[in-house]
Amino acid sequence: MPLEDTASTINVIDYNFGLSRQKTSNRNSGVPLHFFLPTSPDSAPFHYRPSFHFPASNHSLNVIRPFTLAHGTTTLGFIFQGGVIAAADTRASAGGLVACPAVHKITPIHSHLVVTSSGSGADCMLWERILAREIRLYQLRHRQRLSIRGAAKLLSFMLHPFKGTDVCVALTLCGWDKEAGNTGCLIYVCSDGTRLQGDVFSVGSGSPYAYGVLDRGLRWSLSRDEAISLAREAVFRATHRDAYSGNNVDLFHITAQVHQV
Amino acid sequence: MEYLIGIQGPDFVLVAADNVAASSIIQMKHDYDKMFKLSEKILLLCVGEAGDTVQFAEYIQKNVQLYKMRNGYELSPSAAANFTRKNLADYLRSRTPYHVNLLLAGYDDTDGPGLFYMDHLSSLAKAPFAAHDLTRDDAVDLLKKCIEELNKRFILNLPSFTVRLIDKEGIHDLEKLAHGAK
Numbered sequence: 001m002p003l004e005d006t007a008s009t010i011n012v013i014d015y016n017f018g019l020s021r022q023k024t025s026n027r028n029s030g031v032p033l034h035f036f037l038p039t040s041p042d043s044a045p046f047h048y049r050p051s052f053h054f055p056a057s058n059h060s061l062n063v064i065r066p067f068t069l070a071h072g073t074t075t076l077g078f079i080f081q082g083g084v085i086a087a088a089d090t091r092a093s094a095g096g097l098v099a100c101p102a103v104h105k106i107t108p109i110h111s112h113l114v115v116t117s118s119g120s121g122a123d124c125m126l127w128e129r130i131l132a133r134e135i136r137l138y139q140l141r142h143r144q145r146l147s148i149r150g151a152a153k154l155l156s157f158m159l160h161p162f163k164g165t166d167v168c169v170a171l172t173l174c175g176w177d178k179e180a181g182n183t184g185c186l187i188y189v190c191s192d193g194t195r196l197q198g199d200v201f202s203v204g205s206g207s208p209y210a211y212g213v214l215d216r217g218l219r220w221s222l223s224r225d226e227a228i229s230l231a232r233e234a235v236f237r238a239t240h241r242d243a244y245s246g247n248n249v250d251l252f253h254i255t256a257q258v259h260q261v
Numbered sequence: 262m263e264y265l266i267g268i269q270g271p272d273f274v275l276v277a278a279d280n281v282a283a284s285s286i287i288q289m290k291h292d293y294d295k296m297f298k299l300s301e302k303i304l305l306l307c308v309g310e311a312g313d314t315v316q317f318a319e320y321i322q323k324n325v326q327l328y329k330m331r332n333g334y335e336l337s338p339s340a341a342a343n344f345t346r347k348n349l350a351d352y353l354r355s356r357t358p359y360h361v362n363l364l365l366a367g368y369d370d371t372d373g374p375g376l377f378y379m380d381h382l383s384s385l386a387k388a389p390f391a392a393h394d395l396t397r398d399d400a401v402d403l404l405k406k407c408i409e410e411l412n413k414r415f416i417l418n419l420p421s422f423t424v425r426l427i428d429k430e431g432i433h434d435l436e437k438l439a440h441g442a443k
Binding site for chain 2: 164190
């Protein structure tokens with residue numbers, strides 16, 4: 001059959017999620033690939049049928065949650081002539097309770113990539129760590145840093161088996177790499193499978209308010225200070241109006257070197 | 262809410278797709294391209310559920326390219342459409358069906374232009390007719406009229422459309438069509 005057997009789905013060769021017996025890969029000279037990744041409740045290895053059937057999960061059906069998940073946050077990122085700005089509030093809310101007023105929603109992954117997270121806090125923490133590990137492994141194996149687009153695609157592929165489950169992760173990768181030329185690179189990756197590259201993104205319950213401020217003031221030619229104050233203003237206005245965003249504003253500016261503001 | 266349209270002429274196919282990438286009620290991108298180039302003369306337009314569209318379309322795209330690498334010649338539009346439909350059908354009754362709706366437009370050197378419609382229940386329909394004596398300019402005018410009507414009656418705002426034309430020379434990018442309302 002000239003084309004790929006349809007039973008073999010999008011199976012990224014190196015990442016078997018610990019489900020199949022294959023432990024090493026020839027390409028990596030026997031480096032063990034069997035590592036821990038959370039197994040999805042109704043995923044099965046792509047190449048055999050399980051002996052008992054999990055209840056069919058349909059993406060379009062709503063999963064009944066044991067409690068309501070609230071995703072209160074405001075994060076944003078945008079590209080301008082001086083690099084990339086990433087900003088976020090610092091409130092972690094659990095329903096009506098401010099669970100923590102000083103959470104870091106922006107995490108540096110490596111020297112030229114930060115990730116802003118929104119959605120479920122636990123899921124974001126886990127997937128950021130998994131992403132950081134995979135990027136580091138790639139760098140060690142291939143002796144060059146993975147591009148931001150590559151990292152976004154990798155993350156999207158890793159999240160794909162969990163689509164339809166309760167995993168709720170909406171990350172914005174903000175970074176700078178040679179592939180993007182002299183500008184930064186901003187990619188939004190969501191656990192429902194969305195992967196969008198763009199110039200400005202805002203995510204979270206406060207994002208409509210942040211967009212309102214950003215869409216008015218954002219220009220390519222902003223100076224560094226103008227861009228920083230625009231980002232801070234946008235998050236501040238969002239925290240003012242959105243009950244689930246608040247407390248402080250974290251801000252990162254990514255250029256050839258990352259430094260925190 | 263997304264929009265795809267294809268118009269088949271005597272020796273060309275004109276396709277257009279809107280440019281909005283939305284997340285619930287927020288437009289996250291205004292310049293998103295929903296067309297995937299399968300080969301020199303085949304385009305796949307894909308809309309539907311967020312992650313499924315890109316995953317499925319890229320899977321089809323890479324497989325069509327693989328076919329060319331293995332066999333030295335490209336799949337015809339009809340073969341590509343049937344391959345796509347088969348994949349949709351195989352996944353339909355699995356635990357992870359792809360919720361995507363597709364238009365596949367292509368030009369076959371022997372059969373001429375072809376326009377295929379596929380939906381998430383893996384039905385495949387080839388437009389059995391083409392507008393006679395439709396010039397390329399007429400087709401673009403027709404497209405503009407469709408977009409005008411859309412912006413008049415459709416509840417959602419679709420400000421701009423990517424337009425491409427496929428004929429025996431290959432795929433041509435035409436001017437983006439934008440709606441004038443500001």
